[in-house]
Amino acid sequence: MESTYVNKDEEIDRLINDLKSNGALDYGFHDNINPVYSTGKGLSRQVIEEISEIKKEPDWMRRIRLHAYEIFMSKPVPTWGPDLSGIDWENMTYYSSPDEVKATNWDEVPKEIKDTFEKLGVPEMERKYLAGSIAQYDSEGIYNSLKKEWEDKGVVFMDLDSALKRYPDLVKEYFAKAVPPSDNKFAALNVAVWSGGAFLYVPRGVHVDMPLQTYFRINGEATGQFEHTIVVADEGSSVHYLEGCTAPIYSKDSLHAAIVEYYVMKNAHGRYTSVQNWSNSVYNMPTKRAWVEENGNMEWVGGSLGSKVTMIYPSSYLRGRNATTSNLNIALAGPGTVKDTGAKAIHMAPNTSSKIIAKSVSLGDGKSIYRGLVRINKDAVNAKSHVQCDALLINDESVSYTMPHDEIYEPTANFTHEATVGKIGTEELTYLRSRGLSEDEASSLIVLGFLDDVMKEIPMEFAVEMNRLVKLEMSKMGAVG
Amino acid sequence: MILEIKNLSASVEDKPILKNVNLRIGGGEIHALMGPNGAGKSTLGNVLIGHPDYKITGGQIILDGKDITYATPEERARAGLFLAFQSPVAVEGVRISTFLRIAYSHLHPDEKIVIADFNKRIKEAMKTVGLDESFISRSVNDGFSGGERKRFEILQMLILKPKMIVLDEIDSGLDVDALRMVAEQLKKYFSKDVGYLIITHYQRILKDIEPHFVHVLVNGTIAMDGDRTLSDKIEENGYDWLKEVA
Numbered sequence A: 001m002e003s004t005y006v007n008k009d010e011e012i013d014r015l016i017n018d019l020k021s022n023g024a025l026d027y028g029f030h031d032n033i034n035p036v037y038s039t040g041k042g043l044s045r046q047v048i049e050e051i052s053e054i055k056k057e058p059d060w061m062r063r064i065r066l067h068a069y070e071i072f073m074s075k076p077v078p079t080w081g082p083d084l085s086g087i088d089w090e091n092m093t094y095y096s097s098p099d100e101v102k103a104t105n106w107d108e109v110p111k112e113i114k115d116t117f118e119k120l121g122v123p124e125m126e127r128k129y130l131a132g133s134i135a136q137y138d139s140e141g142i143y144n145s146l147k148k149e150w151e152d153k154g155v156v157f158m159d160l161d162s163a164l165k166r167y168p169d170l171v172k173e174y175f176a177k178a179v180p181p182s183d184n185k186f187a188a189l190n191v192a193v194w195s196g197g198a199f200l201y202v203p204r205g206v207h208v209d210m211p212l213q214t215y216f217r218i219n220g221e222a223t224g225q226f227e228h229t230i231v232v233a234d235e236g237s238s239v240h241y242l243e244g245c246t247a248p249i250y251s252k253d254s255l256h257a258a259i260v261e262y263y264v265m266k267n268a269h270g271r272y273t274s275v276q277n278w279s280n281s282v283y284n285m286p287t288k289r290a291w292v293e294e295n296g297n298m299e300w301v302g303g304s305l306g307s308k309v310t311m312i313y314p315s316s317y318l319r320g321r322n323a324t325t326s327n328l329n330i331a332l333a334g335p336g337t338v339k340d341t342g343a344k345a346i347h348m349a350p351n352t353s354s355k356i357i358a359k360s361v362s363l364g365d366g367k368s369i370y371r372g373l374v375r376i377n378k379d380a381v382n383a384k385s386h387v388q389c390d391a392l393l394i395n396d397e398s399v400s401y402t403m404p405h406d407e408i409y410e411p412t413a414n415f416t417h418e419a420t421v422g423k424i425g426t427e428e429l430t431y432l433r434s435r436g437l438s439e440d441e442a443s444s445l446i447v448l449g450f451l452d453d454v455m456k457e458i459p460m461e462f463a464v465e466m467n468r469l470v471k472l473e474m475s476k477m478g479a480v481g
Numbered sequence B: 001m002i003l004e005i006k007n008l009s010a011s012v013e014d015k016p017i018l019k020n021v022n023l024r025i026g027g028g029e030i031h032a033l034m035g036p037n038g039a040g041k042s043t044l045g046n047v048l049i050g051h052p053d054y055k056i057t058g059g060q061i062i063l064d065g066k067d068i069t070y071a072t073p074e075e076r077a078r079a080g081l082f083l084a085f086q087s088p089v090a091v092e093g094v095r096i097s098t099f100l101r102i103a104y105s106h107l108h109p110d111e112k113i114v115i116a117d118f119n120k121r122i123k124e125a126m127k128t129v130g131l132d133e134s135f136i137s138r139s140v141n142d143g144f145s146g147g148e149r150k151r152f153e154i155l156q157m158l159i160l161k162p163k164m165i166v167l168d169e170i171d172s173g174l175d176v177d178a179l180r181m182v183a184e185q186l187k188k189y190f191s192k193d194v195g196y197l198i199i200t201h202y203q204r205i206l207k208d209i210e211p212h213f214v215h216v217l218v219n220g221t222i223a224m225d226g227d228r229t230l231s232d233k234i235e236e237n238g239y240d241w242l243k244e245v246a
């Protein structure tokens, strides 16, 4: 155990150096690709009909979209959290497709788009670590692969649009069930205009021992990305699904309002890891939720690194006896950005347990807010929950708040909550520097050290990304204080 | 390597602590610095490494002819200066192997590090100082006992190979075996290129590593310089007689 640990550190260093020498350190670039199809600016019933038309989808889907649109229009923009007044609803493009590409081989992907994903390291990651991979570019999944071994075992992994064509009944069974459009304004918007996202179905008893990944790239300016992802881990199965996201830097803001619905059946084990590194011109407002049945286990691991504003609270509904969940979250609030992140655990059955660990780092005037909910229903006998939030403030103007909400209705429940806020310490910095480390290096090591218990849980390639970003941010900051 | 401390004055939180301190430590020299609690010994160590909480209000620090009075801590470390801290701080989540590797790459920029070899070297040094090999994947001083921290300071010295070494109460809080080990390692590491400033309250370590010079700091000033016999006198009579001198 311990020695592999040292190797992980080393591997991370090595990969970062590789990235440096490839010059792939800046994700802010964009491609000059004109969308082949776009619904233009703004949203209306007609735009929704148009999207449905382009996709040639079943009528039930069209009706759900229109219904969701009504809900979207009727709900106000939430004001209980960060300032969202910067979202320019009228000038947003809600659907934008690069080309009618559905490649299963990277060589079939148009060169410029392929180059972009190469720069982001996606094909390499796929070769090295993944059982399957989807690449989404603006609104559409343009590439999809699944290793034959898993296909043979009945695993389904493709973009949701394709799944809707191939397995309409299966999709219908799960679509917008865990996250209905009535949940919140952004979920309603997603259901109305969704495009792309993944559909992953793991049959009973199948253990997929390599992760499957979708990589999301927004290329267009002021473009919305509204992918809808469904993961079903059927009884006794296990699966790890990953997401990575980046976007170019623009002066006009884009919107990312995804939905992830994760269904963990009896005795199944689901894991979801995402690292988002959106540029500072993206509002990131996804809704992510898991239904966990008897003896099921759901693990959420998330890194919110980029974006202008992020609001994300992955939820686990523990619906069956002995269902368990853990939620590990890292939020990095860089200068001028807001991370309003957290987790929800809803205990609906006896002996359920949840563990939430949230770590945030605020740099410059960055603001990080932990917002969470633990609800233990009456009759969720012997339910257990532990919440821990730790915040690290790098500069004097850095901000952090903790807003936990606990609703405990069951007297036998066991609930604990811990929270800490710290500043990067002069003693620690000086100690490291007195051994020759530069101030940047010392402070990034301290920040990464603070994040360590979550970093341990994330896959190598994402740890690299996280590592790289922390180092980049710390060196941009210059002197700490 | 020569460390020259000239008329050095320093304060903490606007409170003057060091007043006109003068010391000169050459390569191949062992100096002991003694003095009552609160005299300013650790302050001197912190000022020497450029700790930002300590303000130099006068004088100079010269290392091998180079003025490092206002150099950053890392510049001093890279020039060969090393402080074994009286109370080393824990740095949560920063693994020893990573930390030492980065430090070494700065201190010895011309050497290429092969990670596996370097880690092997660390593990061997751990054996030498009496730390279990498994410490290599632990975080810096995190959860270490007092004695383990001291051992780890010695380990860092052995790995990083500094030239001018200040040891702030390296002998406090050590069991007899550790004390013997530390003295032995310090003796082994010593050479004509290495200078030691050993800050201590006890005779014991000075019996093992005989100092060429003994200085006594009282109230932020060097009250007396002498040889080995000065420490014997202190052992017998305490510091009161020196306070009058200062």
Ligand SMILES: Nc1ncnc2c1ncn2[C@@H]1O[C@H](COP(=O)(O)OP(=O)(O)OP(=O)(O)O)[C@@H](O)[C@H]1O
Binding pocket: B012, B013, B017, B035, B036, B037, B038, B039, B040, B041, B042, B043, B044, B053, B086
């Ligand atoms: N960071 C600091 N903040 C405030 N006061 C300090 C600080 N560091 C040292 N001092 C004060 O400076 C004086 C000298 O302290 P220092 O630690 O240098 O003494 P010392 O000679 O090392 O004592 P000891 O033998 O007990 O280790 C003390 O009065 C101490 O309280």
Ligand SMILES: [Mg+2]
Binding pocket: B041, B042, B043, B086, B168
């Ligand atoms: Mg002291």
